[in-house]
Amino acid sequence: MTFTLVPPAVRRTFVAATMALLAGAVAAPYVAVPALAQDKPKIAPQAQTPVQPPRLAPQGPASVADLAEGLLGAVVNISTSQTVKGGEGPGAVPMPQLPEGSPFQDFFDDFFKNRQGNKDGEGGGGGGGGSQKVQSLGSGFVVDAEKGIIVTNNHVIADADEIEVNFSDGSKLKATLKGTDTKTDIAVLQVDPKGKKLTAVNFGDSNKMRIGDWVMAVGNPFGLGGTVTVGIISARNRDINSGPYDDFIQTDAAINRGNSGGPLFNMEGEVVGINTAIISPSGGSIGIGFSIPSELAAGVVAQLSEFGETRRGWLGVRIQPVTDEIAESLGMKSAKGALVAGVIKGGPVDNGSIQPGDVITKFDGKDVHEMRDLPRVVAESPVGKAVDVLIVRKGVEQTVKVTLGRLEDGEKLSQDEEDKPAQGEGDSGAVATASVLGMTIGELNDEARKKFEIGAEVSGVVVTEVAPNSAASARGILAGEVITEIAQESVSSPKDVMDRIGALKEQGRKNALLMLASKSGELRFVTVRMD
Template sequence: MKALLLNNRLTSLSLIVLLWLTAAAVQAQSLPDFTNLVETYSPSVVNISTKQHKTVPGRLNRDFQIPDLPEGSPLNEFFRHFFGEGQGQDEPREYDARSLGSGFIISDDGYIMTNFHVVNGADEILVRLSDRREFIAKVIGMDKTSDIALLKIDATELPKVKIGTTYNLKVGEWVLAIGSPFGFDHSVTAGIVSAKGRSLPNENYVPFIQTDVAINPGNSGGPLFNLEGEVVGINSQIYSRTGGFMGLSFAIPIELAMNVVDQLRTSGEVKRGWLGVMIQDVTRELAKSFGMQYPYGALIAKVVPGSPSEKAGLEVGDVILKYNGTKLESSSMLQHLVGASRIDKPAELEILRNGERKTVKVNIGELKNDMAQGGMEEPAQESLSRLGMSVVELDKEIRSLYKLDGIKGVFVQSVNNGAAKNAGIEPGDVIQMINRVRVSTVKEFDEAVKDLPKGSTVAVLIHRRNGARFIPLQVPKE
């Protein structure tokens, strides 16, 4: 009986071990193997080092006495460099600043893609291949907005990468980066796609791919591969509180990069589409005021005079829902799509206006910086509305003081406790529209406020510090 019990226990233990080994094997098989990808495409990745000649002042203070520090102290070299004694110490000093980055070969005749910030300002660009050959590179073109640069080296029959697409790239998918972090050539790191279409501050025209691939200084300009060995992005930025990797890396989508490279290669400059509107996200409250079931799209807060949008009949308060059939989950998507559009070609927009869906065709213009406006002067009048704010008309003195030339609306003079304050309206704002009704005089403002349904949420268009935006306002119930 004891022998039978022992055999049963051994059988159970064997079964457990077998199940554990099977589970481990299945888990191991589910993890990707990058070895073939690295062996095939790492020769296409290059190390880029730059040299920039700089001049710095001599001694910072000719009367400064170097302190008596212990021999071997690291501060000795610091004080000698900036406060050193001897002939010529007051003269400017020259030195060569060096930096490192990465890049990758996109054609076998020597065209190389990298980041703008890797080679910007460089007096000399040295490209080192995986076989240790070195070449002085020529800059074909650079584009600061997209952070893309195109280089050329005098070589042929080079190993090149395979260009992929981000259209089928999925969040959670494995990706791999090859680059030169801190100067360590051909370092390989892997991770997953964390998000797509990510907008970053001051980066309106790049829908970044966010990953958790370890990226550090020196990785910039290197390729981001999918499991098929195709380049889907260019590693460009990281989010960090320390200067090193913290799990948030951002890559430029390859479609955008190749579009920029093609333009640089053919014309040496990059042109971007321009719609001529100032937009903002549709919040939950604003969506409710527009009769939308949930928030999405791009809300037009301003139409630039003479722009493609004005010529197409777009209006302030329109919500752009789709651009050439692509649904706008956020307003930033519109900037990305318009920027990548071809100049002087029509684009089809689906908009929401006064609760009705319409289709509008816009002939895309070229992005420019001149947006001059003209305006009219109005006599000053004052009104204290039931919304808890005092408004006056925009007279010559207010326009001059607050630089409001060309702006139409009523000027918020003061804000008391109430609906306006709760909505975030501030003294100095200009009310331009309430509940889809344009207001340019105090009388029009009073009429619009009087007709607001009690307890409703309405959209108010304000102009604040050279920018226009809609804010939701809760009308008092009494």
């Protein structure tokens, strides 16, 4: 690279000109451009209104100190103890034998001395053989100061022999268990309100919370005591497969071990969620926490406080998702709603008001966008309430009215039905078989019932064999299942099956909707490609 030196005279001229320009720039807001003709007047500097900077969107609360100060007294630390038989209980894991001086020795020593754990890692001490006390820590909050009602997670106090509530001022009270709900992981405790003046907080409306709204979590991470963290709502309606009513709020407010059961506040100081679970490969917060929305929690807390148990509405149907293939088979424009796969005998809709094959798209005025929406809206409805249900039956929308039963009674009824022994009786007859859609099908006679252990209450056409890599195999159909309906029409013989498949092909259908029954009579729908 070649460098060219500037002559000294030129350098001096350039420096002088530059200094003059800089001096002019300091003296006036604008630098006047020299006129090309000498007789033109020079432009005088003009007064300039200062340019206003662009307004920025609010960047969050300037401080949550005032908000936190008023709420810390209502948030409690929960300590439980449980007597366990160390090292001898079912599922106990033996201490691994490690080489002398192994770097993992301390890790395993700590782990096996602190085995007690919960969803987001609440845990405590205890180890060795014989009976011992195992400690567990979690969080909670007061919702009724006059009655001493405290809310927490069920997994925080599960199997506890003793429960102690620790308040922010250092005082402690023994707590009794009012009720629990394992489906939503909520527990309600009670302390003697005469023993201390309590501060309570109220539930807010979680439905009003939007993605991006600021929230504040308060709890007892790692047993440190009242700790405040702030973040936003990252997502809504999360399903983490923890229960039938999953509808979690996701937040990036730091939630760690010990935060379970603590409140998630909005910026008005209302509880919009109960912090319950985290996703973390390390055990600490990585900004993915989940809270039970107050819309779901408030009703459960009210029932547990009043009755000591939940009293949920019950429809008495078995359901499954509506896939694109099922929607096409039913003549629906889009895949939405919950497909009724079966009706429980003795249930609220055993009168024929709702039938297998119906698709429920709206319940009591609330849209059912997907299958998991239905159990939640039904459970939140009062027992005995008469509601309108919008269904699609054979491609036609219609509204039916049903009266809800009680879920807890329905669960017992369903269990009794499943426990009934199968009756091995059936009509005898010659075995006729056919091959269709990769399945070998046959009449459901005594021999077939005995071979596949199919109960007498199941009727239809039995699948005796499924060809590998066939359309039926791809949909998970198994030998021993019974085809009871095709395209919502009953079938009782292999000929019926062949006729129905042929009719669907003539109509230009690409998929056949099959209702299948297991040997115990449990129903499900599958769609099988016919080409």
